[in-house]
Amino acid sequence: GAGVPVRDETGWRLSTSHAAARLMALLRAASPRASSDEVIDALKHLPQWPPEVVDRLERQWRQAEVSTWAAVLARDSLREALPEGLAGAFDGLRSPRRLLHWLTDLAQALRDAGLWALFEQDLAGRALLRALWLDRDLSADPPDWLAQTQRRMSLAAFGAWLREVLEAANFLPPSPDDAPVVVLPLAQLLARPFAAVVVPGCDDVHLSAAPEPPGLWSVAQRAILGL
Numbered sequence: 001g002a003g004v005p006v007r008d009e010t011g012w013r014l015s016t017s018h019a020a021a022r023l024m025a026l027l028r029a030a031s032p033r034a035s036s037d038e039v040i041d042a043l044k045h046l047p048q049w050p051p052e053v054v055d056r057l058e059r060q061w062r063q064a065e066v067s068t069w070a071a072v073l074a075r076d077s078l079r080e081a082l083p084e085g086l087a088g089a090f091d092g093l094r095s096p097r098r099l100l101h102w103l104t105d106l107a108q109a110l111r112d113a114g115l116w117a118l119f120e121q122d123l124a125g126r127a128l129l130r131a132l133w134l135d136r137d138l139s140a141d142p143p144d145w146l147a148q149t150q151r152r153m154s155l156a157a158f159g160a161w162l163r164e165v166l167e168a169a170n171f172l173p174p175s176p177d178d179a180p181v182v183v184l185p186l187a188q189l190l191a192r193p194f195a196a197v198v199v200p201g202c203d204d205v206h207l208s209a210a211p212e213p214p215g216l217w218s219v220a221q222r223a224i225l226g227l
Helices: 017-030 036-045 051-062 068-075 076-080 099-113 117-121 123-131 155-167 217-227
Strands: 004-007 181-183
Touching: 017 036, 017 099, 017 117, 017 123, 017 155, 036 051, 036 068, 051 076, 068 076, 099 117, 099 155, 117 123, 123 155
Parallel strands: 004 181
Antiparallel strands: none
């Protein structure tokens, strides 16, 4: 807020990025058991649906007291009020398929939903596309591990795989090398001449004066053993 340059060496999980939130909202809406709230949440993340259209649909569904997307499609008056293309917007992401086909179909779904362009304009979004191997033509030249994966995965299993990949991937934002403020894990302080160190949460209220040491040894046993 003060305009001081900051270099972040800790980063954050890709799973916590806005791009990941948009992606997972799309998959939740594609579930056959998706609630009406999950579909509304997905539509709010998709640029192709104007906010006023989504707000209108949300009011209609709440007044009709429907709680699932299947119930919306089953009621003629609500189905007829849907914008063109919305009724079948999530159908392509429901049936089980191999991981290779999931990724190629997901890439197409992101393009159809307008999310691909948003991801390409965002650093974390581009990192997400790389982490999921979506930034290359998988149909023409898939990696061996992906081409050899024959098991068919359900939408739920594919969603779990996506979450694991995004949870394991870390995003480091670009920053100037000479930034006077550095955010980093304590383990990376070794042999680095910082003028001062701020450890959030380490004060007389939040930091115990006598913390329990890890492991099976008691304090007395550690003293006797010179630990």
